[in-house]
Amino acid sequence: MAVIAPPGKTSSGRSALRGAVGFLVVMELGSGMLQGWYPVLLAAIGTEFGVGAAQLNWVSAAYMLATVVCVPILAKLGDRYGHKRLLLISAALVALGSVVVAMAPTFEVFLLGRALQAPLAAFLPLEFAIVRDRDEKSAGRSIGKLVGALTFGAAIGALGSGLLFGAVGDLRAVLWMPAIFLIICVPVVAFLVPETTVRAQGRTDWLGASLLGIGLLAALGGISNASSWGWGNPITWLAILGGIALLVAWVIVEKRVAHPLIDVALLTKGGIGLPIIIAFLFGAQLFGGQTASSVYVLSQPDAVGFGLGFSAATVGILSLAAALSAFIASIVGDRVAGRIGPKGAIVVGGVLVAGSYLAFLCAPTVVAVFVAAMVVGGLGNGLLISVLPTIVVRRAPADSVGIASALYNTSRTAAGAVAGAVFALVMGSFLITVGTGDTAVTTTAFAGYVAVWSICTAIGVAIAVLALFLRIPAPVKEEPVPVPAATADPLLEGENA
DSSP: OOEEOOTTOSHHHHHHHHHHHHHHHHHHHHHHHHHHHTGGGHHHHHHHHTOOHHHHHHHHHHHHHHHHHHHHHHHHHHHHHOHHHHHHHHHHHHHHHHHHHHHOSSHHHHHHHHHHTGGGGGHHHHHHHHHHHHOSTTHHHHHHHHHHHHHHHHHHHHHHHHHHHHHHOOHHHHHHHHHHHHHHHHHHHHHHSOOOOOOOOSOOOHHHHHHHHHHHHHHHHHHHTHHHHOTTOHHHHHHHHHHHHHHHHHHHHHHHSSSOSSOHHHHHTSSOHHHHHHHHHHHHHHHHHHHHHHHHHHSOHHHHSOSOOOOHHHHHHHHHHHHHHHHHHHHHHHHHHHHHHHHHHHHHHHHHHHHHHHHHHHOTTOHHHHHHHHHHHHHHHHHHHHHHHHHHHHHSOGGGHHHHHHHHHHHHHHHHHHHHHHHHHHHHTSEEEESSGGGOEEEEOHHHHHHHHHHHHHHHHHHHHHHTTOOOOOOOOOOOEEOOGGGOOHHHHHHHO
């Protein structure tokens, strides 16, 4: 009997998939560059708008807090109305936000532009759904390429914006670069990215979306601003506890509505709850630990008694090396998972992360060891950032890939807010005063860095241990599709007879 390959498995289908993934990889490279573009420019932004360090915290906070509101909604709408359609809308919103940022006459308008850029964080969940819809078997490889491009793009963005600003000295010109790139991305998505075919049924759960978005916004807003508002400030705890109360109400609502924004059973029984918990831990050490390590490397041992005394340019090069190792590991992550299993890959990732922080603890003054540890940590992070979302995507039902991926991304965002606040509290508990008189400077003691690295080492170990309890889906099998009798080739039937 003649056999036809399933749709999307033919050579032309694979070529179309490779083309689509290529365009999405370029988008993620640009997405990463945009995310790394602004931190390097904070001092110049403060000078341009006449604002201080406390207000500059909102450059990141406005973007981060807006993402927790919009990403789950955009992803769910993608499951219902088409992931390409919502990716196009997201790209258009980010392009608009980037233009607003570049042209902002005041700091308040600048922050509005940063909030409009928040749909950037929805790119990955929507793209994950697109690549799984095109070919589930190769989804892991495609996801590795996407997250690798995002990781490497962030390092290039940080390096590129600094070099460009140093060369032209015009902040507005540098701010226009992301806007131009995103404007180009809009027609690329419209004409070159395929639409998905599976659609979620039912009504959009706007009540659930509101409770989830406002709850996350309040809780994470309170946590991320606790260092500036003060942990003893009633407003801090009102925001945190109010947000938690809304999230509890959200869980209750989701269990009762016919078509919830997120099926709670998907988290508790669907096999993606534990990967999302691991993703939260991963994000906590990624966003919390790397900042402390960078500050330590910049610290002058002659002035404070510890640190490596590297220049900012050297730290940028080291960060690029770590990002490159993460990029390489994310690209080969699917192959590593194919050889030792997804569980094994995550265990290895967790062990590498723990080992890198342990090396910081054991040899903080040995430059070669410290640099090698940064590269090893990059490899561990690259494996985790590649394999974890693949598990989530493959475990999610076909009509819920977008929202499941959004939960994965949002958990990492939440981890960034929590880790930033907690690690700031930890490092603030180990302050010392260096120098005397007018030259006296208050800074974090070496014990503060030891505390952060110890926490991150424990997180790496926890990731490896939790990975042992993961339920991994069976590999996708390609089933041959028989040709209907009416269209079968009679000559082949005769030969087979």
